[in-house]
Amino acid sequence: MPEEPVSRKIYRWLLKLYPAGFRETYAGPMEQEFREELTESTGAWALALLWIRLLIDLAVTIPAQVAREFAQDARHTFLRWAVRPWQTACAILALAIGIGANMGVFSVVNALLLSSLPFRQPERLASFQLFFPPHDSPKRFHEWRKQTAFLDDAALWETGDANLGGADKWQRARVAQTSWNFFDLLGVHPVLGRTFAPGEDVEGNGWGPAGPNAVAVISYGLWQSLFGGDRGVLGATIRIDGHALTVIGVAPPGFDYPQKASIWKPAAYSEGNYGFTTIGRLKDGVSWNQARSLSSAEAGRLSPSRETFANLKPPVVTPLRDELAGPTKKASLVLMGGAVLILLIACLNVANLLTARTADRQVELSIRSALGASRARLAQQLLSECLLLALAGGTVGTLVAYAVTSVAAQLQPAALATQTYSMFNVQVIGFAIATMLLSGFLFGILPALYARRVHEFGTRSSSDGRGSRRLRESLVALQVMLTMVLVTASISLGRAFLDLMRAERGFDRTGVVTAMVSLEGSRHDTKTKRLAYFQEVLSRLRRLPGVQVASTTQFLPLDANGFVGGRFSLDGRMASMNSMFVPVMQNYFRAMGNRLLAGREFTEADMHGNTNMAIVSDVFAREFGQPADLIGRKLSAGKSSWTIIGVVKGMDYMAADAQTSQVFYPSRSPGWPRTAVVVRVAGRPGDRLAMIRDTIRLVDPQIPLFDVKTLEQRMADEFARPQFYKTAVMCFAAFAFVLAIFGLYSIVSYSVARATHAMGVRMALGARPASLRASLLFKGLLPVAQGVILGVAGTLLSGKLLESLVEGAKSVNATACVAEILFVAVVAAAAIWVATRPIARLDVMEIIRTE
Amino acid sequence: MSRIILHDNPKSLLPLSPTIFHILLSLGGGERHGYAIKREIAARTEGKLKLGSGVLYGSISKMLEWGLIEETDERPDPHLDDERRRYYRITNLGRRAAQAEAARMRELVERAAETFGVRKHA
Numbered sequence: 001m002p003e004e005p006v007s008r009k010i011y012r013w014l015l016k017l018y019p020a021g022f023r024e025t026y027a028g029p030m031e032q033e034f035r036e037e038l039t040e041s042t043g044a045w046a047l048a049l050l051w052i053r054l055l056i057d058l059a060v061t062i063p064a065q066v067a068r069e070f071a072q073d074a075r076h077t078f079l080r081w082a083v084r085p086w087q088t089a090c091a092i093l094a095l096a097i098g099i100g101a102n103m104g105v106f107s108v109v110n111a112l113l114l115s116s117l118p119f120r121q122p123e124r125l126a127s128f129q130l131f132f133p134p135h136d137s138p139k140r141f142h143e144w145r146k147q148t149a150f151l152d153d154a155a156l157w158e159t160g161d162a163n164l165g166g167a168d169k170w171q172r173a174r175v176a177q178t179s180w181n182f183f184d185l186l187g188v189h190p191v192l193g194r195t196f197a198p199g200e201d202v203e204g205n206g207w208g209p210a211g212p213n214a215v216a217v218i219s220y221g222l223w224q225s226l227f228g229g230d231r232g233v234l235g236a237t238i239r240i241d242g243h244a245l246t247v248i249g250v251a252p253p254g255f256d257y258p259q260k261a262s263i264w265k266p267a268a269y270s271e272g273n274y275g276f277t278t279i280g281r282l283k284d285g286v287s288w289n290q291a292r293s294l295s296s297a298e299a300g301r302l303s304p305s306r307e308t309f310a311n312l313k314p315p316v317v318t319p320l321r322d323e324l325a326g327p328t329k330k331a332s333l334v335l336m337g338g339a340v341l342i343l344l345i346a347c348l349n350v351a352n353l354l355t356a357r358t359a360d361r362q363v364e365l366s367i368r369s370a371l372g373a374s375r376a377r378l379a380q381q382l383l384s385e386c387l388l389l390a391l392a393g394g395t396v397g398t399l400v401a402y403a404v405t406s407v408a409a410q411l412q413p414a415a416l417a418t419q420t421y422s423m424f425n426v427q428v429i430g431f432a433i434a435t436m437l438l439s440g441f442l443f444g445i446l447p448a449l450y451a452r453r454v455h456e457f458g459t460r461s462s463s464d465g466r467g468s469r470r471l472r473e474s475l476v477a478l479q480v481m482l483t484m485v486l487v488t489a490s491i492s493l494g495r496a497f498l499d500l501m502r503a504e505r506g507f508d509r510t511g512v513v514t515a516m517v518s519l520e521g522s523r524h525d526t527k528t529k530r531l532a533y534f535q536e537v538l539s540r541l542r543r544l545p546g547v548q549v550a551s552t553t554q555f556l557p558l559d560a561n562g563f564v565g566g567r568f569s570l571d572g573r574m575a576s577m578n579s580m581f582v583p584v585m586q587n588y589f590r591a592m593g594n595r596l597l598a599g600r601e602f603t604e605a606d607m608h609g610n611t612n613m614a615i616v617s618d619v620f621a622r623e624f625g626q627p628a629d630l631i632g633r634k635l636s637a638g639k640s641s642w643t644i645i646g647v648v649k650g651m652d653y654m655a656a657d658a659q660t661s662q663v664f665y666p667s668r669s670p671g672w673p674r675t676a677v678v679v680r681v682a683g684r685p686g687d688r689l690a691m692i693r694d695t696i697r698l699v700d701p702q703i704p705l706f707d708v709k710t711l712e713q714r715m716a717d718e719f720a721r722p723q724f725y726k727t728a729v730m731c732f733a734a735f736a737f738v739l740a741i742f743g744l745y746s747i748v749s750y751s752v753a754r755a756t757h758a759m760g761v762r763m764a765l766g767a768r769p770a771s772l773r774a775s776l777l778f779k780g781l782l783p784v785a786q787g788v789i790l791g792v793a794g795t796l797l798s799g800k801l802l803e804s805l806v807e808g809a810k811s812v813n814a815t816a817c818v819a820e821i822l823f824v825a826v827v828a829a830a831a832i833w834v835a836t837r838p839i840a841r842l843d844v845m846e847i848i849r850t851e
Numbered sequence: 852m853s854r855i856i857l858h859d860n861p862k863s864l865l866p867l868s869p870t871i872f873h874i875l876l877s878l879g880g881g882e883r884h885g886y887a888i889k890r891e892i893a894a895r896t897e898g899k900l901k902l903g904s905g906v907l908y909g910s911i912s913k914m915l916e917w918g919l920i921e922e923t924d925e926r927p928d929p930h931l932d933d934e935r936r937r938y939y940r941i942t943n944l945g946r947r948a949a950q951a952e953a954a955r956m957r958e959l960v961e962r963a964a965e966t967f968g969v970r971k972h973a
Contacts, residue, residue, distance in 0.1 A: 022912065026908040029908070030905075033885065036886060054903065060903075061905030
């Protein structure tokens with residue numbers, strides 16, 4: 001029969017799917033029977049029937065046999081674990097941290113970078129930075145978006161915080177002003193009512209004029225909390241900063257784009273407002289590269305608007321998902337790298353433990369082998385042990401993963417509510433299973449290979465363990481190498497973080513309490529009333545015990561999330577850079593602990609006068625001469641001008657962009673849209689929070705007062721994310737270090753335990769315990785030295801990578817590198833010395849008697 | 852690495868699966884190799900029970916583990932037979948288990964007869 005050999009080949013191949021024990025015993029007779037059945041089946045129909053029966057048989061019995069042998073191996077494994085519970089617990093814990101950290105970080109990476117956004121065709125959505133389409137009137141914007149060469153559609157949005165509600169009960173809410181087509185562009189449909197219609201975005205300022213523009217779509221959450229999910233919400237009125245809006249729709253649950261907005265209203269366009277962000281949908285067939293070059297050309301064509309910004313960089317087009325992931329993208333990748341290293345180290349450590357155990361079991365394995373257990377069956381059993389270990393590690397690891405995702409959700413929240421760091425989705429569960437299986441194989445492969453060797457030699461005489469020792473030493477060297485890479489990364493990130501925290505920012509963060517006040521929509525609706533309110537607040541605060549000075553500012557340093565300002569000129573000469581325009585009240589610089597370099601700061605009288613005066617930062621002044629030279633000179637922008645009365649040390653207003661220039665002017669109409677009250681106190685500012693809050697509230701209990709915090713708390717919030725990365729990588733490094741030292745300790749104490757007899761004999765022959773221990777110390781330090789050499793190479797490579805991924809991270813210098821090597825060497829030496837302690841306690845007489 | 856679990860009391864193994872009972876029944880007639888067992892069962896059941904090799908050897912390995920059967924080294928002339936074949940014979944425990952299963956089934960049949968009456972085959 002011509003098909004016979006092919007059929008037999010296929011059947012023989014299928015038989016390989018049975019587990020080793022079953023296969024080795026029964027594959028022979030099964031194949032023989034198949035041959036006979038094949039001979040008996042004549043004709044295509046009989047052959048087809050035979051194959052159908054065979055395939056059903058295999059499909060039923062292969063899983064059953066795999067489960068049966070795995071259960072046998074599991075019983076055996078649990079018995080072995082019970083004999084060495086601590087060792088097993090250590091291995092499971094190491095794997096739990098390794099696998100758990102990977103699962104946790106992966107769920108973050110998955111949510112931010114891999115999962116699709118909840119919009120229509122999200123992969124074609126683009127976000128633009130430093131790109132300003134015409135937006136002074138709705139007509140011009142909508143004409144522009146219809147004729148672009150590379151976009152199907154484009155929309156604008158701008159967000160701001162507002163007081164939502166009435167005088168008696170208010171809450172802060174984020175409001176997004178958007179072009180009318182915003183929802184259509186994203187493909188988001190309301191659960192109730194409608195979204196915006198053409199003509200509802202208009203020309204105007206602030207929250208826009210009354211009429212068709214005064215409508216709002218509210219978030220699902222707000223619908224539930226404000227209206228109890230009442231379907232009659234359409235047509236209801238909500239007030240933002242006292243401005244009435246009619247609710248026309250409810251957004252779907254979880255929709256909070258952009259920037260966690262909860263209210264959307266049609267935009268009010270005004271000339272000179274560069275706060276709008278553009279998003280767009282690429283035309284079919286336009287690649288991202290084409291989009292980049294086309295948008296550059298478009299930005300050039302729209303140049304009149306760009307000329308206002310002399311130092312503007314070229315526009316940036318990014319996929320919306322990347323834009324939303326923002327700075328967390330690179331940081332998450334760094335963490336993922338760290339987590340993978342940790343898992344590798346944990347696997348090496350467990351492989352080390354298991355190889356030692358397998359070496360210990362040489363006798364048992366040899367006997368089993370002699371009793372007929374095949375090489376494959378022994379290897380299968382060892383692999384099952386490893387898989388069980390990985391499974392146990394993975395199960396405990398879910399707790400670690402849960403902790404990682406909780407911390408990440410708190411410190412690095414995703415841009416959209418729908419991007420939750422959940423572990424319960426297909427990708428994360430698949431990744432977890434793959435990680436467990438892969439790590440099981442990874443640390444199982446060495447013991448399994450070792451079992452093969454035992455089988456090959458098959459006798460007890462080969463059990464000198466030299467091969468195993470060499471293998472384990474290589475594992476320790478690898479661990480030391482990976483640990484060095486992680487420790488260096490943590491030093492590098494730690495230093496970057498310290499630099500960030502210690503940076504001279506032009507103000508003294510200690511001893512300051514800050515509070516936000518918003519007069520929008522309140523009864524303090526004129527310039528005079530607003531100023532009077534704040535003067536009253538400051539005067540009451542100044543009378544409080546422990547308060548040294550109090551003032552207000554429109555923007556706190558590091559808190560500016562937008563840019564208000566432009567290019568100023570001094571006596572007709574244009575400055576080369578933009579300056580931020582910051583309104584402040586009297587004594588602001590004293591309250592912030594800033595240094596006055598020349599002239600004076602604003603007084604209370606300046607607040608009430610009409611003279612246009614300004615204080616400039618040294619960054620601005622630098623271009624025009626010494627600080628003192630600028631006093632009395634004329635600063636101008638457009639038709640307005642100010643007389644410079646002082647020069648101060650510049651402050652960092654944006655965390656990401658130090659060395660920006662500022663122009664301060666008297667705040668004569670504070671409270672819009674909000675003003676920060678700044679109070680310098682004696683003693684611990686945390687103790688004064690309640691007192692200051694109550695004092696401000698008493699001036700007018702109906703005024704929204706929020707975010708009462710010390711300046712230090714604000715900075716901690718601002719830097720929570722880098723601190724999280726630094727702490728995470730440091731934890732990884734510490735864990736890796738402990739594992740490496742533990743691995744080293746176990747290998748040395750294992751060789752001491754094995755060589756007790758030989759040591760005893762050598763001592764009987766006159767060797768001193770100290771010299772024996774010293775020789776072991778030398779031997780033990782060899783793999784450490786190898787690891788350190790490899791580690792330095794790895795550090796150089798990873799340092800460059802880290803520099804490109806983390807802002808401010810620098811490769812460690814030679815001194816730090818030498819210190820790290822010394823530290824590793826000293827701790828390793830101490831671990832080895834401790835592990836050789838039993839030698840000092842050896843009873844030579846006892847050993848000789850036994851002999 | 853198959854284990855042998857020795858059962859003193861064959862009743863603890865009851866009820867036996869139909870496959871195991873049929874294999875015991877075949878081996879009751881003397882030593883057989885796997886393929887012979889398969890063919891005999893098919894013949895006895897008039898082709899209604901055609902065991903696949905996986906099911907047959909899965910049951911055999913379980914029966915070896917329980918001590919119901921054992922492998923025998925006695926082989927017919929190697930010229931007449933393939934040396935890859937494995938031969939089995941029933942053990943004392945196997946015989947007792949088969950008896951116990953038969954008794955159990957008889958009891959069941961009697962109870963059914965009492966309840967539903969006995970219908971003769973046409």
